[in-house]
Amino acid sequence: MLTLAEKLEKGLVTLDKVEVRATLEDNHHADVGSTIADFAAKEAQQLLALFSLNDRAELFAYLPPYMQADVAALMSRTKLAALFSRMDADERADLYNDLDESHRAMILPGLAQAEREDLRRLASYPEGSAGAIMTSDYATIKAHWLVSRAIKQLRLEAPDKETIYQTYVIDPQRKLLGTVSLRELILASPDALIADIMRTDVVSVHVDESQEHAAEQIRHYDLLAMPVTDEQDSLVGIITYDDAMDAVVEEATEDAQKSASVGVLEETVDRVSLRELYRKRIFWLILLVFGAMFSGAGIAHYEDTISTHVALVFFLPLLIGSGGNAGSQAAALMVRALATGEVDKSDWAKLFSREMLVGAALGGTMAIAVFSLAVFRGGFEVGLIVAISMIVIVLASSLIGLSLPFILNKFKMDPATASGPLVATIADVAGVLIYFGLASSILTL
Amino acid sequence: MLTLAEKLEKGLVTLDKVEVRATLEDNHHADVGSTIADFAAKEAQQLLALFSLNDRAELFAYLPPYMQADVAALMSRTKLAALFSRMDADERADLYNDLDESHRAMILPGLAQAEREDLRRLASYPEGSAGAIMTSDYATIKAHWLVSRAIKQLRLEAPDKETIYQTYVIDPQRKLLGTVSLRELILASPDALIADIMRTDVVSVHVDESQEHAAEQIRHYDLLAMPVTDEQDSLVGIITYDDAMDAVVEEATEDAQKSASVGVLEETVDRVSLRELYRKRIFWLILLVFGAMFSGAGIAHYEDTISTHVALVFFLPLLIGSGGNAGSQAAALMVRALATGEVDKSDWAKLFSREMLVGAALGGTMAIAVFSLAVFRGGFEVGLIVAISMIVIVLASSLIGLSLPFILNKFKMDPATASGPLVATIADVAGVLIYFGLASSILTL
Numbered sequence: 001m002l003t004l005a006e007k008l009e010k011g012l013v014t015l016d017k018v019e020v021r022a023t024l025e026d027n028h029h030a031d032v033g034s035t036i037a038d039f040a041a042k043e044a045q046q047l048l049a050l051f052s053l054n055d056r057a058e059l060f061a062y063l064p065p066y067m068q069a070d071v072a073a074l075m076s077r078t079k080l081a082a083l084f085s086r087m088d089a090d091e092r093a094d095l096y097n098d099l100d101e102s103h104r105a106m107i108l109p110g111l112a113q114a115e116r117e118d119l120r121r122l123a124s125y126p127e128g129s130a131g132a133i134m135t136s137d138y139a140t141i142k143a144h145w146l147v148s149r150a151i152k153q154l155r156l157e158a159p160d161k162e163t164i165y166q167t168y169v170i171d172p173q174r175k176l177l178g179t180v181s182l183r184e185l186i187l188a189s190p191d192a193l194i195a196d197i198m199r200t201d202v203v204s205v206h207v208d209e210s211q212e213h214a215a216e217q218i219r220h221y222d223l224l225a226m227p228v229t230d231e232q233d234s235l236v237g238i239i240t241y242d243d244a245m246d247a248v249v250e251e252a253t254e255d256a257q258k259s260a261s262v263g264v265l266e267e268t269v270d271r272v273s274l275r276e277l278y279r280k281r282i283f284w285l286i287l288l289v290f291g292a293m294f295s296g297a298g299i300a301h302y303e304d305t306i307s308t309h310v311a312l313v314f315f316l317p318l319l320i321g322s323g324g325n326a327g328s329q330a331a332a333l334m335v336r337a338l339a340t341g342e343v344d345k346s347d348w349a350k351l352f353s354r355e356m357l358v359g360a361a362l363g364g365t366m367a368i369a370v371f372s373l374a375v376f377r378g379g380f381e382v383g384l385i386v387a388i389s390m391i392v393i394v395l396a397s398s399l400i401g402l403s404l405p406f407i408l409n410k411f412k413m414d415p416a417t418a419s420g421p422l423v424a425t426i427a428d429v430a431g432v433l434i435y436f437g438l439a440s441s442i443l444t445l
Numbered sequence: 446m447l448t449l450a451e452k453l454e455k456g457l458v459t460l461d462k463v464e465v466r467a468t469l470e471d472n473h474h475a476d477v478g479s480t481i482a483d484f485a486a487k488e489a490q491q492l493l494a495l496f497s498l499n500d501r502a503e504l505f506a507y508l509p510p511y512m513q514a515d516v517a518a519l520m521s522r523t524k525l526a527a528l529f530s531r532m533d534a535d536e537r538a539d540l541y542n543d544l545d546e547s548h549r550a551m552i553l554p555g556l557a558q559a560e561r562e563d564l565r566r567l568a569s570y571p572e573g574s575a576g577a578i579m580t581s582d583y584a585t586i587k588a589h590w591l592v593s594r595a596i597k598q599l600r601l602e603a604p605d606k607e608t609i610y611q612t613y614v615i616d617p618q619r620k621l622l623g624t625v626s627l628r629e630l631i632l633a634s635p636d637a638l639i640a641d642i643m644r645t646d647v648v649s650v651h652v653d654e655s656q657e658h659a660a661e662q663i664r665h666y667d668l669l670a671m672p673v674t675d676e677q678d679s680l681v682g683i684i685t686y687d688d689a690m691d692a693v694v695e696e697a698t699e700d701a702q703k704s705a706s707v708g709v710l711e712e713t714v715d716r717v718s719l720r721e722l723y724r725k726r727i728f729w730l731i732l733l734v735f736g737a738m739f740s741g742a743g744i745a746h747y748e749d750t751i752s753t754h755v756a757l758v759f760f761l762p763l764l765i766g767s768g769g770n771a772g773s774q775a776a777a778l779m780v781r782a783l784a785t786g787e788v789d790k791s792d793w794a795k796l797f798s799r800e801m802l803v804g805a806a807l808g809g810t811m812a813i814a815v816f817s818l819a820v821f822r823g824g825f826e827v828g829l830i831v832a833i834s835m836i837v838i839v840l841a842s843s844l845i846g847l848s849l850p851f852i853l854n855k856f857k858m859d860p861a862t863a864s865g866p867l868v869a870t871i872a873d874v875a876g877v878l879i880y881f882g883l884a885s886s887i888l889t890l
Contacts, residue, residue: 028646030666151631158632165610165627182610182627186596187603201473219694221475222687224669241686242667245693249664252697253781259704260777260865261770268787269778274799278806281774285807285839288770289814295762300822307755310748316758317740317765317873324769325706325733325866329726332705333714336698342713354719361723362730369734377745394730420705420865421770428762 029055033062041070057086066267069098081110084119088162090135090243093122122237130214131207133247134228134237137162140170141194143177148190154182162240166225169198174234176202176227204229207236212251215244216341255339258416259332261288284421291425295320295432302436305443311378312439315386318370320431323393324424326362327401330355331423334405338415348406355402356395363394385442389435396434397427474500478507486515502531511712514543526555529564533607535580535688538567567682575659576652578692579673579682582607585615586639588622593635599627607685611670614643619679621647621672649674652681657696660689661786700784703861704777706733729866736870740765740877747881750888756823757884760831763815765876768838769869771807772846775800776868779850783860793851800847801840808839830887834880841879842872 027035036044036059044067048056060068060083072080072095084092084107096104096119108116118136125131139161141150154164167185169178178198188197204227205214218226218241226244228237254264263280265272299306306312334351337343343351367387375383401423405415472480481489481504489512493501505513505528517525517540529537529552541549541564553561563581570576584606586595599609612630614623623643633642649672650659663671663686671689673682699709708725710717717725744751751757779796782788788796812832820828846868850860 028648028666155631158628183603186600203473219687219690221473224686241669241690242664245664245686245690248690248693248697249785252693252701253785256697256701256704256777256781259701260773262774262778265778269782270788270792270796274803274806277799277803281771281803282807282810285767285770285774285811286814289763289767289811292763292766293818295766296759296822299759299762303755306758307752310752313751313758313761314741314744316761317744317877318734318737320762321737321740321870321873322730322734324869325730326726328705328866329707329730332701333707333710336701337714340694340698343715347715351715354722358719358722358726361719362727365727366730366734369731370738373738377741420869421773424769424865424869425766428766432762 029058030062033059037063037067041067041074045071045074053082053086057083061087061091064267064271065094065098066271068095072099073103077106077110081107085111085115088135089118089122089137090133090162090237093119094132096123097127125207128211129207130205130209130211130228130239131237133211133214133243134207134239135162135243136237138225138227138235138238139164139167140174140235141167141180143169143171143193143195143198145194146190147185147188147192147194147197150180150194151185151190154185162238163225166223166238168227168235168238169194170235173232174236176204176229176233176235178202179227181224202227205239206230211239211247212339214239215247215251218244219248251339255335255416258414259335259419261285261419261421284419288421288425291422292428294429298429298432298436302440305436305440309378309382309439309443311382312385312436314377315370315374315382315389316432316435319386319389319393319435320428322366322390323397323427323431324420326359326394327397327423327427328420330359330398330401331404331418332420334402335415335418338405338409345406345409348403351402352399355398359395359398360391362398363391366394367391381442385435385439389431389438392434392438393427393431396430397423400426400430474503475507478504482508482512486512486519490516490519498527498531502528506532506536509712509716510539510543511716513540517544518548522551522555526552530556530560533580534563534567534582535578535607535682538564539577541568542572570652573656574652575650575654575656575673575684576682578656578659578688579652579684580607580688581682583670583672583680583683584609584612585680586612586625588614588616588638588640588643590639591635592630592633592637592639592642595625595639596630596635599630607683608670611668611683613672613680613683614639615680618677619681621649621674621678621680623647624672626669647672650684651675656684656692657784659684660692660696663689664693696784700780700861703859704780704864706730706864706866729864733866733870736867737873739874743874743877743881747885750881750885754823754827754884754888756827757830757881759822760815760819760827760834761877761880764831764834764838764880765873767811767835768842768872768876769865771804771839772842772868772872773865775804775843775846776849776863777865779847780860780863783850783854790851790854793848796847797844800843804840804843805836807843808836811839812836826887827884830880830884834876834883837879837883838872838876841875842868845871845875 036047048059051059063071122136137160139154139157141153154167158164165182167180168176169180171177178200179202180194180198184197203217203221205217207228207230214226218239225238225240227235228239230236257264261284263283265280367390370390371383371387374386404418404423408417409415481492484492493504496504508516567581582605584599584602586598599612603609610627612625613621614625616622623645624647625639625643629642648662648666650662652673652675659671663684670683670685672680673684675681702709706729708728710725812835815835816828816832819831849863849868853862854860
C-alpha cells in the first residue's frame with residue numbers, strides 16, 4: 001500500500017485539487033499536516049491552498065514553527081490575514097514572533113482591533129515563559145450567575161474557545177475567583193449559584209514563570225488547563241494540557257542535547273542546516289579541547305616517571321575513562337532529578353554523603369576487576385597503583401559529577417550544562433593527576 | 446512561614462485529627478499526597494486514616510507506587526478492600542501488581558464480582574504496555590441514541606468515570622464505531638442521532654503496544670483520551686492525557702538514565718537504596734572497563750613508538766576525549782530524534798552523509814586548535830600527527846556515535862543504550878589505534 005506521502009506525491013504532479021483532497025480527507029489533520037511538512041515551503045503553500053480556510057488554519061498549526069514562517073512569507077497579504085484570524089490565539093502569536101518586520105506590518109491592518117491587541121499582547125512574552133505558550137481563547141463566567149446561564153453561555157462560546165471543559169470565574173477587574181469544570185456544571189442543579197459550586201483553591205501560574213515550571217504544575221495536579229495571571233492577579237490566559245505536554249517533550253529534548261554538550265537546535269536534527277549543526281556542536285568541543293590540555297600539562301609534569309615506566313600508559317585510557325563514566329552517571333542522575341523536581345538544592349549534602357558510599361563501592365569493585373591484569377602487565381607495584389588510582393578516581397569523579405549540577409544551579413545556570421563530555425573532561429584532568437601523582441610517589445619510594 | 450510538612454510535623458506529635466486536617470484541608474490533594482509521601486509508611490498510614498474514605502482514596506493515588514504497596518501492607522483487610530473499591534480502576538490495578546501474593550488474596554474476596562474481574566484483567570497487562578496504563582472507567586453510548594439521551598446518560602455516569610469529555614460509541618460486541626466529545630454533544634441539537642454526529646476517524650492503540658507509542662500518539666493528535674482496543678477491535682479501555690504525560694516524563698527519565706549508562710531506577714534517586722543504586726551503575730561500568738582494556742592492548746602494541754616519543758602521550762587524553770565528546774553528541778542527537786519519532790531507520794543513510802561533512806568540519810576546526818601547541822611541544826612531525834589524528838578520530842567517532850543507535854534499533858534494542866560512556870569507550874579504542882598507528886607509520890618513515 002502506498003503511504004500518504006507517496007499517494008500525495010503522485011497527486012502532486014498535476015496538483016489536482018479533487019484528487020489530493022480525496023486522498024487527504026480521510027486522514028487526521030495532524031497526519032495531513034505532517035505530510036505537508038515533508039514538502040518544501042513552496043509546495044506546502046500550494047497544497048494548503050487546496051483546503052477551505054478553516055481546514056487550512058488547522059493544518060497550518062501542525063507545521064513546524066520554522067516552516068510556518070517560510071510558508072507565511074509566500075502568501076499574499078489578504079490570504080495571510082485571513083489565515084491569521086482563524087488561527088488559535090497562542091499559535092498566531094508564535095507565528096507572529098517568527099515573521100520578519102515587513103510581514104508583521106503586512107498582517108496587522110487586516111485584523112480587527114481586538115485581535116490586534118490580543119496578538120500584540122500574547123506576542124510580547126519572552127520565549128520559554130508561561131506567557132509564551134498560553135492562549136487567550138478561554139471561557140469566563142461570573143460568580144453571581146446560575147449554572148443554567150453558565151451552560152447557555154458556554155454553548156454560545158464553545159466554537160471559539162480552546163476548551164470549555166474548564167471555565168474561569170472572574171470579577172469585574174478580571175481577578176480570578178475560582179474555576180468550575182463542565183463536569184461539575186452538568187452535575188449541579190441548574191438553579192445553583194456559580195459562587196456556591198466553584199472551586200476556590202485554584203492552582204495558577206504567573207505569566208513570567210518558566211513554561212517548564214507551568215508544565216510540571218499541570219502534570220503534578222493533573223490539570224486540563226491552568227490559569228495564568230499577571231502582577232495584579234488578573235487572569236490573562238490559560239495553558240492547556242496539550243501545550244504543556246509539548247513543552248515537557250521540548251524541555252526533555254533540550255536537556256538531552258545539553259547532556260551531550262550540544263547547543264539547543266531550533267529545528268529537528270534531520271532538517272537543521274549543516275552550518276547550524278556545526279555551530280551548535282563546535283562551541284563545547286573547542287572549549288573541552290582547551291580543558292583537556294590540562295591533562296596534557298599534567299602528563300608533561302610526570303614525563304620522567306612515564307618514560308621509565310611506559311607500562312603505566314597502558315592503563316591511562318582505562319582509568320580516566322572509568323572516572324568519566326562514573327562521573328557522567330552521577331551527573332545525569334542529578335540533572336534529571338533537578339529537572340523533574342525530585343530533588344532540590346537543599347538535598348545536596350545528603351546526596352553527597354550517599355555518593356561517597358556508592359562511589360567508593362563502585363571504585364572498589366572496578367579496582368578488583370583491573371588489579372590482576374595490572375599486576376600481570378607491570379608487576380605488583382603497578383597493580384597496586386592502578387587499583388588505588390581506580391578507587392580514588394572513580395570516587396572523586398562521582399562526587400564531581402554529582403556536585404556540578406548543583407553548583408551550576410546555584411549560579412543560576414541550567415544544571416543540564418553539566419553534560420557527560422564536560423564531566424568526562426574534568427574527570428580526565430583529575431584522573432591524570434591522581435594516577436601519575438600516585439605512581440611517581442610510590443615508584444620513587 | 447512554616448512549610449506544609451513542618452506544620453504537619455508539629456501536628457503529628459499528637460496526631461491530632463482536627464489540627465492535621467485543618468492544616469491539610471486548604472491544600473490540593475496532590476500537595477497533601479506529596480507531603481504524606483515524605484513520611485515513613487507507618488506514619489503515612491496513620492495520616493491517611495484521618496481522612497474520609499473518598500479523600501483517602503484520592504490522596505493514596507498521589508503516593509509513589511513503592512510507597513502505596515508499603516502502606517497497603519499495613520492496613521487491615523476491610524480497610525484495604527474499602528480503599529480498593531474507591532480507587533480509579535487503572536491505579537487499583539497498578540497497586541494490585543505491586544502487592545505480594547498474601548495481600549492480593551486478602552483483597553479479592555472484599556470486592557464485587559465485576560470489580561474483581563476488571564481488576565484481574567487490567568492487572569494482566571505487562572508493564573510498559575498501553576494496557577498497563579489504561580483505565581476501564583470510560584463512558585460509552587450507542588449509535589442509535591439521541592443526543593439528549595446521551596447527555597442524560599453521561600450525567601448519570603459522570604461521578605464514576607475518569608472523563609466524560611470524550612465518549613465512545615460501541616456496538617453490541619463492544620466494537621468501536623466512533624467518538625463524540627461533550628463539546629460536540631452540547632453544541633448538537635438534542636434530537637440529533639449520535640450516529641450522525643460522531644467522528645468515525647478514530648485514532649486508537651492496540652492494548653499490547655508500548656505506552657511510549659500510545660503517549661506519543663496522544664501528543665501528536667492532541668487527544669484528551671485515546672481508546673485502547675484488543676485483537677477483535679473491541680474497546681477494552683482508554684488512556685487519558687494525564688497518564689500519557691506521566692508516561693512521557695517517565696520515558697524521558699529512563700532515557701536520561703540510559704544515556705549515562707545507568708540502569709532504570711524503580712524509585713527516585715534520593716529514595717532508592719544504596720545497594721540498588723550500586724547495582725544499577727556497576728553493570729555498565731564493569732562492562733566498559735573490559736571494553737577499555739582494548740585501549741590498553743592497543744597501547745601495548747605501540748610500546749616502542751611510545752617509549753621513544755613520550756611527547757605523544759601528552760596528547761592522548763585530548764585526542765581520545767575529543768573523539769568521545771563528538772561521538773556522544775552525535776549519539777545523543779540520534780537517540781532523542783528516534784525517541785520522538787523525528788527520524789526513523791530509513792533516514793540513516795541521509796544522516797550519515799550529513800555527519801561526514803559536519804564531523805570533518807568539527808575535526809578540522811579542532812585540529813587547527815591543537816596544531817601549534819603540538820608543534821611547540823613535540824616538533825612539526827608530532828604536530829602533524831596530532832592534527833591528522835584529530836580529524837580522523839573526530840570524524841570516525843561522530844560516525845560511530847551516529848550509527849550506534851540505528852544498529853541497536855535494528856536488533857530490537859533500545860537506541861538509548863548507545864550512551865555517552867559506551868560511545869566514549871568505543872571512541873577511546875578507535876582513537877588509540879588511529880593515533881599511535883598513524884604516529885608509528887609517520888615516525889618510522
